[in-house]
Amino acid sequence: MSRTTDRRGGRGGSLRVVVVDDSTFMRGLITDLLDDAGVTVVGEASDGEEALDVVAETRPDVVTMDVEMPGMGGLEAVERIMDETPTPVLMLSAHTDDGAEVTFEALERGAVDFFAKPGGEVSAGVSREAERLVEAVRSVADADLDAATRDGASEREATGTATETSGTESVDLDDPVTVVIGASTGGPNAVERVLASLPTGDCRVLVVQHMPEAFTSRFADRLDGVSAYAVREATDGDRIGAGEALVARGGSHLEIGSYRAGRLRVNLVDDDSTSVTPAVDVTMRSAAETVDDPLVGVILTGMGSDGASGIRAMADAGARTIAQSEDTCVIYGMPKRAAETGVVDAVHDLDDVAGAILGGEA
Structure with a gap:
């Protein structure tokens, strides 16, 4: 089934999310923001390789994926997830020209959408944008993955x-x-x-x-x-x-x-x-x-x-x-x-x- 509402048994259920980021602090911050909005974080990963295992085990509704990570980065991880455990992916990208370029590449490989991390102090920036982040997570959960990958x-x-x-x-x-x-x-x-x-x-x-x-x-x-x-x-x-x-x-x-x-x-x-x-x-x-x-x-x-x-x-x-x-x-x-x-x-x-x-x- 391509639409994630089918996987979680309808819109009434709580969204289940896996958070992927090489920063322990960022993983914790994103988890807190989602938890406060009633979104359940069912797993975390610090790189793309670990993300593949966590996604396969937990079968979440959405994955938030950092772009730049040591080892397997976000680009390869998105492509592998789409091949192995198709799941809507929201990219978290830097608010820079380089961040934009790699984000577009991730969209080509099957990511549904992206959330641009604000500049300046990361923790303050993401906290100010909490509502927009949660909205982005909820929107990609409704994505038709067949259309996205095609x-x-x-x-x-x-x-x-x-x-x-x-x-x-x-x-x-x-x-x-x-x-x-x-x-x-x-x-x-x-x-x-x-x-x-x-x-x-x-x-x-x-x-x-x-x-x-x-x-x-x-x-x-x-x-x-x-x-x-x-x-x-x-x-x-x-x-x-x-x-x-x-x-x-x-x-x-x-x-x-x-x-x-x-x-x-x-x-x-x-x-x-x-x-x-x-x-x-x-x-x-x-x-x-x-x-x-x-x-x-x-x-x-x-x-x-x-x-x-x-x-x-x-x-x-x-x-x-x-x-x-x-x-x-x-x-x-x-x-x-x-x-x-x-x-x-x-x-x-x-x-x-x-x-x-x-x-x-x-």
Whole structure:
């Protein structure tokens, strides 16, 4: 069974977690934070090799996995766990460029999501972020591991193909199209697959992925490497035209400030009134209000309801709206909430989303 709610006998049971970290202090701190939230820690491990045995013995609902450890590190451990005892893994990664890179590699190998350790004093930082850590653990517990591991393997294959053919395929569109893609848990691999499969054409693409600031620049670099589009992290006042894409910067909302002569101008807005930053709703609503040419809104895998009001605003403005299918989502939260609005034109498996964006399939 791939969904962990099946393994623990329903949502009513207490979550069971294994904590993996080479620091005794960090293992104790994470255990205390989870215990305080009613999450049961059923085992601990100080390295990847030990983690394999503990996970196999305890069969937890979630594993929290440090990235850098002596001996077998987090990357190899994730891959081995997915092969031997498939279990949702939440990576605990450093809030650095190097931490971002290795975290994306872990996601490719089957990890479901990551929790970025705050900078500065570790103990104080993690304690301040306790609620976010617990929420992340609970969200990955609901992950569809079949989708997570399938997405990672397919994304690695798509990356090689897209790099070889980047810029060689194009699509002639009758009208310029602005595409807004929103995603959360499970999104990095899903967005990569969509962008890697999206041929060049008269599109401007905005990507809103729930992700902290230290990671969005590296995410944009990865998308640029697999895509025929020129992708970069958004800056305030940035402009893009056809064949270009922007990734919303972590910690700021991305709004479309103006649209003239086929070029978008974006603004970065600091606003903590939403539960997530950047928020898909903010970007989609601004697109609906500003762009006169054809619009496409896409909601991919993720926890929560962000994007539901945004997709409604885009539909009201005449946009085509697309949601990822439940069978291919790591977390069927955001697409489900979008579909429940009744304004989604089409639901597609992940590998069909790029074609639907350009083909107008309903």
